Amino acid sequence: MNRIEKLIQELCPNGVPFEKINALVEKVDTVDWQTTESARYIDLATVDPRTSSLGDTDVITEKTAPSRARQAVAVGDVLFGSTRPLQGRRFFVDEVAALPFIASTGYTVLRVNSPKLDPRFLFHWLGTSSFVQHVEACQQGTSYPAISDKNVKRALIPVPPIEVQREIVKILDLFTELEAELEAELEDRRKQYEYYRDQLLTFPEEGGATWVELGEIAAIDRGNGMPRTMLTQTGVGAIHYGQIYTYYGPVARETISFVTAGDAKKLTVVEPGELIITNTSENLEDVCSTVAWLGKEPIVIGGHSSVIRSSMDPRFLAYWFRSTNFFPQKHKLATGAKVVDISANKLKKVVLPVPPIEVQREIADVLDKFDAFVNDLSSGLPAEIEARRKQYEYYRDKLLTFKELQPEAA
Template identity: 25%
Template structure:
């Protein structure tokens, strides 16, 4: 395939970053000031609880420099996720970025912005961004460096065809993600209906005693399961790492949207497990992050171990179902965070975890809930696997299309 080499500066109308000056928030503002944390999985993600608000006048003033508009490419330029990308979509008039985000406005006579987004999002470019990022405190991708990055572009019609093919994959992936969200919402609502509103099967004929259904109990976590901490093998010993044992840290759950998790970003060896405080836990262990931050929760899809940032629970399934405890922790995240303590950062200790009280419905009710909830989760897990496959296929397509191994039609 015929291509031509350009620098990003050659093919861009504007490359800049977000606001550098101190900005005063406006809690009544109708615009947002976003940062690198809002760039996730190729999209700009909003969080109404944490996003900074600014007024319209200030937002418009900032736009005079960035000229932010639809189909611009936002790139993380500061921090561990340097090089992460997102396409600016509809509604760009309602937000601006802080300096941790760079903005690339493609010259559409030379570069199709969607094609450029996919090109810069390939593994080779992501690796390159991390290599060229500099900074003593944290990695920084400076604008001068960004301008000089070289890219190979085919003619515009070819770029547009490739972008159309890859976008079709992303549209399907987003559709699956919406289905997963709906299934997870259904499972959460089922929990609320049965165990918060107490509209469980047979509730109409059930007597209540002390505010809970008759026959239900309140028990401490330490009496319904084993609370297990974790540990980290020495990072100075290579023999402890890159083995076959899945090892999890709270960071691994930061962007996890699935109920079940099978592994984190790192594995350890048998020797690493033996020489640390990490402990193997069985499938269906309820994994709860106990610090930095408190409240991430997942179920183990297979035997797994964690670092010291977890206080996990191996349930006594004759008393409590893992999926029930999973949703109990999810619904009570604010409470868990409120009881955490510590001088450096809030933390749930093992003794605190054991004392936490949990409402225990009868075994039959828990079993019924488990069956219903797991039916939703199983469908979501299947869709998640399809997303993984589609993502891998999409990532393989671009280099094959660029090399001519696959013919464009």
């Protein structure tokens, strides 16, 4: 930090010029399928907006390419997601790949052609609050907001001396590298957790557990109603089925949504110690997602989910339904393509292991610790990653904020 301050004092004590991005970048060509046999396609879903990292890319040819696959991308390019731009989706192309990249037209591709601007400086600056304000002012549309390439390039970016830019990039890159290392460690720990979960929940057909149909040991009541418009900020705790596979883990003690006392009377009640399971989803993976309700008060659920009432430890059940041990039965029981459903009656046919209650609790206790370490934002690796991300965002905005050089001081 001191070195940057010294450089600023030495090279630009009165401020730095601000220039429109379009004065510092060049036009990007569309893909030429006459010279390109195949390419890797960067779609909007390919880039993680939290980490700015690239996920799996599809290999496409002229015949299989989506209509939006048009922009030929080169090493050193900066991609900004101009569709739903406030998600902050950005990516720096630093990989020399065996196949060329092609980007969706949902991105603005920025190719720096000026020695005054470091592409990595531009990449980091696109995440700053000042650029976000520019996006907010220029984006159009409500259900499908977007900002045009022209308006992205109209943004004014500070252009300090290149030596200052490179020192700033060094510091910010260290933050992103550390976060990437933590993310990689978290991914490894999650795989480890899933492996041990599945091992702990695997029982031989003879010994260790009694195998029974769920309907023999539990009552299953399917909910009804409760559209999202019914949810409020206060009142009786409520869990919407969609929240189970997008927000909640295996255990919940508080709800993020509520309904009025009047609406609660129309809905299915879940008592503390009972299990909630989704009956419906858009894909097989999310159907039968589970959460054990361990709060102090009863809550309610609506349609597309059921409550399972039994004498088993609800945490054990939640983990077992989330394990690969259940997947073959889920695949067999599920119906539908666009909307996948497993009815409450079909759930009664699920065959599951019932070990002694002490064993259930012991397994659940072990998995609770594992789950907290890899998923709990208040502890473990997720908390450390979140802290590093906030630290990066703080220093990014601090380091990339400059006083504008006035004409008389130039």
